[in-house]
Every structure is written in C-alpha cells, then in structure tokens.
Amino acid sequence: MGEALQQQLAYVGYGLYLLLIIAGGLAAVMSTSLVRALMGLILTLFGVAGMFLLMNAPFLAFMQILIYVGAVSVLIFFAIMLTKTPEGEAGAENMLEWIGMRAGLAVLAALTPAIIMATLIVKKAPAALALKPEVTLAQLGEFLTGPFVLAFELISVVLLAAMAGAVVLGFERRKGK
Amino acid sequence: MAGDLLLFLPEAACLLMALALFGLSLPRVQDQRRVHSWTMGLSLVMVAAGLAGLFQEGSLFFEAYRVDLFSQFFKLLLAVALFLVLSICRQLTGVEERYQPEFFLFLTTCTLGMMLMVSAVELMTLYVALELSSFSLYILVPLRSGDNIDVEAGVKYLFIGITASCVMLFGMSYIFGAVHSTYLAKIAATLPLWIHQPGAVIGLLLTLSGLLFKLAAFPFHFWAPDVYQGAANQVTTYIATASKAAAVALLIRLTALSAGTSLYLLDVLMALCVASMTLGNLAAMVQSDLKRMLAYSSVAHAGYVLMGVLTMTRLGYSSAMFYSLAYMVMNFAAFMVVVKVASGGQDLKISDLAGLHRRAPLLALTLMLALFSLAGIPPTVGFTGKFLVFAAAMQDGHFWLVLVGMINATLSLYYYLMVIKAAYLAEPAGPREALAVSGPTRALNYALIAAMVYLGLFPRQVLELAEQAVRNIF
Numbered sequence: 146m147g148e149a150l151q152q153q154l155a156y157v158g159y160g161l162y163l164l165l166i167i168a169g170g171l172a173a174v175m176s177t178s179l180v181r182a183l184m185g186l187i188l189t190l191f192g193v194a195g196m197f198l199l200m201n202a203p204f205l206a207f208m209q210i211l212i213y214v215g216a217v218s219v220l221i222f223f224a225i226m227l228t229k230t231p232e233g234e235a236g237a238e239n240m241l242e243w244i245g246m247r248a249g250l251a252v253l254a255a256l257t258p259a260i261i262m263a264t265l266i267v268k269k270a271p272a273a274l275a276l277k278p279e280v281t282l283a284q285l286g287e288f289l290t291g292p293f294v295l296a297f298e299l300i301s302v303v304l305l306a307a308m309a310g311a312v313v314l315g316f317e318r319r320k321g322k
Numbered sequence: 323m324a325g326d327l328l329l330f331l332p333e334a335a336c337l338l339m340a341l342a343l344f345g346l347s348l349p350r351v352q353d354q355r356r357v358h359s360w361t362m363g364l365s366l367v368m369v370a371a372g373l374a375g376l377f378q379e380g381s382l383f384f385e386a387y388r389v390d391l392f393s394q395f396f397k398l399l400l401a402v403a404l405f406l407v408l409s410i411c412r413q414l415t416g417v418e419e420r421y422q423p424e425f426f427l428f429l430t431t432c433t434l435g436m437m438l439m440v441s442a443v444e445l446m447t448l449y450v451a452l453e454l455s456s457f458s459l460y461i462l463v464p465l466r467s468g469d470n471i472d473v474e475a476g477v478k479y480l481f482i483g484i485t486a487s488c489v490m491l492f493g494m495s496y497i498f499g500a501v502h503s504t505y506l507a508k509i510a511a512t513l514p515l516w517i518h519q520p521g522a523v524i525g526l527l528l529t530l531s532g533l534l535f536k537l538a539a540f541p542f543h544f545w546a547p548d549v550y551q552g553a554a555n556q557v558t559t560y561i562a563t564a565s566k567a568a569a570v571a572l573l574i575r576l577t578a579l580s581a582g583t584s585l586y587l588l589d590v591l592m593a594l595c596v597a598s599m600t601l602g603n604l605a606a607m608v609q610s611d612l613k614r615m616l617a618y619s620s621v622a623h624a625g626y627v628l629m630g631v632l633t634m635t636r637l638g639y640s641s642a643m644f645y646s647l648a649y650m651v652m653n654f655a656a657f658m659v660v661v662k663v664a665s666g667g668q669d670l671k672i673s674d675l676a677g678l679h680r681r682a683p684l685l686a687l688t689l690m691l692a693l694f695s696l697a698g699i700p701p702t703v704g705f706t707g708k709f710l711v712f713a714a715a716m717q718d719g720h721f722w723l724v725l726v727g728m729i730n731a732t733l734s735l736y737y738y739l740m741v742i743k744a745a746y747l748a749e750p751a752g753p754r755e756a757l758a759v760s761g762p763t764r765a766l767n768y769a770l771i772a773a774m775v776y777l778g779l780f781p782r783q784v785l786e787l788a789e790q791a792v793r794n795i796f
Contacts, residue, residue: 292505295383296447299438302337303454306431309344310461313424 158199165192179225183218187255190214204282207263215259222251329380329389332397333441335371336434339364343430347423354422358412361426365405372401385505386444390794393441395787396571399647400440403564404433406654407556409766416554416667418467425465429560432458436568440575445494445504448572452490452532455568456483459561466554466667475552482545486535493528496521510579517584527590530576536569538617539624540597547609550617555664558613559657562620563650566627570646573631574639578796581634591632592723599625599730607737612660612670615737616653619696622734623649629727630711633718636796640788641710647784648695648707648777655692655770659685662763672741677750682757686745688767693738695774698731703777710785 165188172185190213197206226244289297327334342364346357376394381387407429417425435455442448460483464476498504500522501512516522535542550558580587602622609615627649630642662685663678664670679686695704708731712724759767777784 292384292386292444293446295386295438295442296444296450299447299450299454302340302431302434303450303457305344306428306454306458306461309347309424309427310457313421314461314464 155199158195162192162195162199165189165195180222183221183225186221187214187218190218204285210259210263215256215263219252219255222255223248226251325380326382328375329378329382331375331378332368332372332394332401333434333437335364335368336401336430336437339368340427340430340434343423343427347427352420352423354414354419357423357426358408358414361408361411362405365401365408369398369401369405372398383447385507386447387438387441388443389441391787391791392571392575392794395643395791396440396567397437399567399650400433400436400564403560403567403650403654404429406658406766407560407563409762410559410658410661411556412762413665414554414556414667415665416466416556418465421465425462428458428462428465431455432462432560433564436564439568440571443506443575445497445506445509449487449491449494452536452572453487455565456487456536459483459557459565462557462560463549463553465557466552472552472554475549479545479549482542483535486532486542489528490532493525493531496525497529500525506575506579510581513579514581514583517580517587523584523586526576526580526584526587530573533569533572533576534594534624536565537573537624537627538566538621539628540594540601540621543598543602543621543624546617546621547605547614550613550620551611551669555613555657555661555667559654559661562616562657563654566620566624566653567646567650570627570631570642573628574642574792575795577631577634578639581796588632588634591628592720595625595628595632595723596726597625598622598628599727603730603733603737606734609737610671610673612672612675612741615672615741616656616660619734619737620653622730623653623696625730626708626711626727629715629720629723633714633720634796635714635718636789636792637717638711638714639792639796640785641707641714643788643791644781644785645707645711647788648703651770651773651777652692652695652702652704655688655774656696658766658770659689659692662759663757665757672744673748675741675744676748677754678745680756681754682759684759684764684767685757688771689745690742691771691774693742695778697735697738699735701775701778703774703781706778706781710781 169185169188169190169192172188173182174185176182176185190209194206194209194214197203197209226247339361343361346352346360372394375389376398377391378394379390382389408426411426414422414425432455435451435453435458438451439448439455442451460476460480463479464472466472494504497509497513500516500519501509503509503512513522513526531542535545538546549561553561577587577591599622602618602620602625606615606618606622609618627642627645630638630645632638660670663675663682675689678689691702695702698705698708700706708727712727715727716724
C-alpha cells in the first residue's frame with residue numbers, strides 16, 4: 146500500500162473514531178434511560194480505543210477495550226440493575242432469577258466482543274503510519290516505575306481511601322433506610 | 323538513603339498515621355477516647371516531623387518531587403491545621419461514633435494528598451495527589467449523621483469537584499501538547515515562548531480552574547455554601563483552613579510558570595479576583611446561617627488571596643503565603659467557636675449566638691477577635707495580611723484592584739459586626755445555660771488569641787520565611 150493511501154486511510158480512520166466518540170458522548174448525555182446512556186459511553190470508549198490504535202499504542206487500545214469496555218461497563222450495568230427495579234417487565238415475580246440471568250447475559254454480551262476484538266488487535270496489529278514510535282510494554286513499565294513512580298504508588302493510597310469510603314458510606318446509607 | 327528519608331519525613335509520618343488509623347478502624351468495638359488520644363499523639367508527631375523537615379532541600383522520585391522551603395512551609399502549615407482540627411474533634415457529635423477512626427483516617431489521607439501536592443513538580447503526580455485529597459473530602463462531607471442535608475451537599479461537592487478535575491486535566495493536556503513534558507521545570511523553561519499562543523493560555527487557565535475550585539473562587543464557588551452547611555462542623559473547619567492553604571500553594575506554583583509574561587492570564591485573574599471579592603461579600607450579607615455566611619466570606623477571601631497571587635512578583639507571592647497562614651488561624655478560630663457552641667453538632671444560626679458573652683465569655687472573645695481579623699481590623703493578623711496583599715498589588719500598579727478590595731473590606735465589616743452584635747448585645751429569647759469550656763479548650767482559645775494578635779503585630783519572622791521560600795520557585 147502506498148504511503149499516500151495510508152495517510153488518507155488514517156484520516157478516514159480518525160474521522161470515523163471521532164464520530165464514534167462524539168456520537169457516543171451525545172447518546173450518553175442526552176438519553177433518559179440509564180442503560181442507553183451506558184451504551185453511548187461504551188461507544189465512546191470504543192472510539193477512544195481506536196484513537197490509541199491510530200497513535201500506534203496497541204497495548205493501550207487493548208487495555209481500553211478489555212478494562213473499560215469489558216470490566217468497568219459491566220460493573221456499571223450491575224450497579225444499575227441492583228439499584229433500580231426493572232420497570233414494565235412481565236414476569237417480575239421471580240426477581241432473583243431474572244437478575245441472575247440478565248447479569249449472565251450482560252457479562253456475555255459485553256465480554257465476548259471485547260475479548261474477540263482485543264485478541265484480534267493484539268494478534269493482528271495493523272501496520273500503522275510512522276507517526277510516532279510504538280510505545281512498547283517495556284517502555285510503559287519504565288515510565289511507570291521511573292518518572293511517574295510517585296503518581297503510580299500514590300494511586301494505591303487513593304484506592305485505599307476510595308474503598309474504605311465506599312464501605313463506610315454504603316453501610317451508613319443502608320442503615321439509614 | 324537516610325537523607326532521602328529525612329526529606330520525606332512529614333509525608334512518611336502522615337502515611338504512617340493513616341495506616342495506624344486504618345488499623346484502629348478495624349476492631350468492632352472502639353473506645354472513642356482512646357482513638358482520639360492516639361490520633362492526637364500521632365498528629366503531634368506529624369507536626370514535629372513538619373518542623374524537623376522545615377529547612378530540608380532536595381529532589382526525590384526522578385525529580386518529580388521537590389522539597390524546598392516553599393513546600394515545607396506549607397507542609398508545616400498543613401500539619402498544624404490537621405492538629406488543630408483534630409483537637410476540636412474530642413466530642414465528635416456530628417458523626418456517628420463507630421465511624422470515628424475512619425473520620426480521622428480520611429482527614430489524614432486528605433492531608434497526605436495536600437502535602438504531596440505542594441511538593442509535586444510534575445503534573446501527573448500533582449494531579450493524583452490532588453485527587454487523593456479530593457476523594458477524602460468527597461467521603462468526609464456526607465459522613466455527617468442525622469438529617470439528609472449532608473447527602474445533598476456530598477453529591478453537589480462530588481459533581482462540581484469531578485467537573486473541575488476534568489477541566490483541569492483538559493488544561494493539562496493542552497500544556498503537555500505545547501511543551502511535550504509534564505515536568506514543571508521544563509514547562510517553566512519552555513512556556514514563556516508559547517505563552518502568546520491561545521492554546522498555552524487556555525491550558526494554563528483550565529489547569530488553574532481546578533485549584534480555583536478548591537479555593538472556592540468565583541466562578542467555582544457554587545459548592546461552598548451548601549458544603550459548608552451540609553458537612554459536619556469539624557469537616558467544614560478542615561475544608562475552610564487546610565484545603566485553602568494547599569490551594570494557594572499550588573496557585574503560586576502554577577502561576578509562577580508563566581513568569582508574569584501573559585497579559586491575558588493577568589486580565590482573567592483580575593476579573594476573577596474582583597468577582598470573588600464582590601460576590602462573596604454581597605452574598606454573605608443576607609445569610610442567616612453562620613456557616614453559610616462564613617462560606618461566602620471564604621469566597622471573598624479567595625479574592626483577596628488572588629490579588630496577591632496575580633501580581634506574580636516575589637512580594638505578591640510572599641504576601642499571599644502570609645495571607646493563607648493568617649486566614650488559616652483566624653478562620654480556624656471562628657470555626658472553633660462554631661463547633662464548641664453547636665455542641666450537639668447542629669447547624670448554627672447567627673441568632674443562636676445571642677448572649678454568648680454571658681454563656682461563654684472566652685469563646686465570645688475569641689469569636690470577636692477572629693471576626694475582627696477576618697474583617698481586617700488592626701492589630702489582628704487579618705489586618706496585616708490584607709495590608710501586605712494590598713501593598714503588593716499597589717506596588718505592581720493595580721490601583722483599581724486595591725480600591726475595589728478596600729471597598730469590599732468595608733462591606734465585609736457589616737456582616738462580621740452583625741455576628742459580633744448577636745454575640746455581645748442581643749439577649750437570648752429564652753434562658754440559656756452557660757457553656758462548659760474545658761481546660762484544653764481554654765488553652766486553645768488563649769493560644770489562638772495570642773497567635774492572632776502576635777502575628778498581627780510582629781509579622782516579620784513569618785514574612786521573612788515566606789520571602790525566603792518564594793525565592794525557591796521564582
């Protein structure tokens with residue numbers, strides 16, 4: 146493939162991903178249904194992953210899809226399902242089974258494409274333009290344990306505070322009810 | 323290695339204190355008194371560590387972390403603020419008893435975040451440290467027991483805080499895009515070349531807005547009244563003292579990056595300064611809740627501090643540093659009285675202060691001095707602070723700004739005097755029993771009064787320290 150064509154394709158890709166990000170963002174903000182808003186968020190996250198690919202950082206794209214699209218979104222789905230009773234559904238008599246089944250389906254629906262796409266990305270990383278040298282895993286690790294080591298370590302303290310806080314506040318609210 | 327540890331001493335003490343408190347929070351049954359004594363002891367160790375580390379200098383963590391007099395000054399200030407706030411938490415009436423260790427834990431992690439923040443000279447480290455302190459406060463605000471006002475305050479604080487964080491990150495991305503580095507030293511070297519580009523100014527302004535949120539300056543002040551009112555009195559005290567000092571430190575560090583070369587930045591900061599002062603003072607006049615009034619007064623004080631910061635001269639920066647110390651002392655004194663008078667942990671109306679001079683003469687005296695100081699009446703520390711800030715702005719040629727500041731200081735006198743009037747002249751509607759003031763509280767009161775007057779009359783030592791500290795960054 147010629148250099149010029151590649152360049153043009155990169156622009157097309159950029160436009161496509163940008164469209165995904167903006168459309169997803171709009172959907173997330175404008176939708177009245179929480180689930181639809183979350184779908185919008187997922188769309189945006191896919192777009193961002195695409196941007197990472199364009200910037201020749203396949204590992205980050207991989208992480209973006211696996212962690213954000215896969216794990217975090219499922220977590221938010223769980224939070225929505227557990228806090229809100231489903232409305233307008235027939236056969237709500239057997240709630241627990243419903244929730245269990247839906248949770249299973251949700252995990253399946255979100256994780257399957259995520260895993261397939263993530264493996265595809267890693268296995269068949271598209272040849273990118275020579276815009277920037279690829280940020281390899283080793284380089285990333287060196288950055289995290291070198292210049293950014295304090296920030297990296299600090300995140301653990303942030304997580305400690307956040308988790309302890311979630312536990313304390315969660316208990317407090319439940320007792321209040 | 324040992325030298326490095328000495329550099330990191332205040333933070334290490336703070337981290338150890340947080341871990342100890344985490345341990346203390348684990349048992350099912352807690353002895354409230356014992357937990358508090360332990361916390362006080364640990365916090366005293368932290369103050370000692372802060373003192374020991376005051377004149378340390380050096381770099382840590384691949385130059386991402388700078389220890390100099392500037393950072394150590396603020397770290398000592400933060401350690402003292404934490405100690406003071408903890409000292410009024412003996413009867414933690416606003417918070418459920420079994421969450422007491424967690425309450426102290428979050429106060430400590432918040433202080434840790436701020437300590438790291440004032441030393442961080444790399445944007446990512448700075449951001450994570452800022453988030454550590456913010457997260458802790460997001461949790462502390464809704465920890466209040468009782469009515470549901472705390473939930474509203476907590477949610478508002480969280481949303482506005484997250485938005486401010488996003489804006490700040492966006493700004494940082496602009497700076498990174500312009501300079502290709504997250505290290506402040508490198509940014510300071512390159513940014514003046516870029517400062518006339520809109521992108522660089524926008525980046526710097528957006529980054530600053532995250533700090534203006536912490537400082538509750540206009541237009542990021544919306545959370546302040548609700549959070550001040552909705553959070554437990556002790557948490558409000560902490561937000562109003564320690565968190566402001568840290569924000570001022572970062573504002574100084576980040577505005578110093580532009581080296582005063584950007585007129586746009588100056589214009590925007592001037593507009594924010596005037597708006598904060600005027601809006602805060604006007605809104606404070608009509609408040610009936612004491613904490614809400616103090617919240618709006620803090621918006622006004624953010625304006626005064628900004629006046630020192632925006633000069634971007636050594637004099638301006640050192641006066642802003644002095645002002646943040648003065649503000650911490652006088653605001654703490656005012657809030658201490660609020661906490662003591664509201665012994666049930668309730669919100670305090672200004673009218674509830676009626677007859678305070680008979681119920682607790684010492685508290686009334688402290689409150690009066692604190693409010694005089696906030697209004698800027700000599701010989702208190704508040705007057706000296708305002709004088710220094712105004713003088714620095716005047717010297718830099720901002721005559722109009724100083725004039726607006728003067729008018730605002732006069733305006734603020736009105737609502738501060740209303741509170742003093744309630745405390746000294748108004749008679750309570752029903753018979754009110756005398757407030758018991760314990761020995762340690764008495765000592766704290768005397769110490770605060772002494773500090774407010776002493777620093778007001780003899781600011782030289784602290785001011786020289788601040789001037790010396792500013793030389794490290796500018």
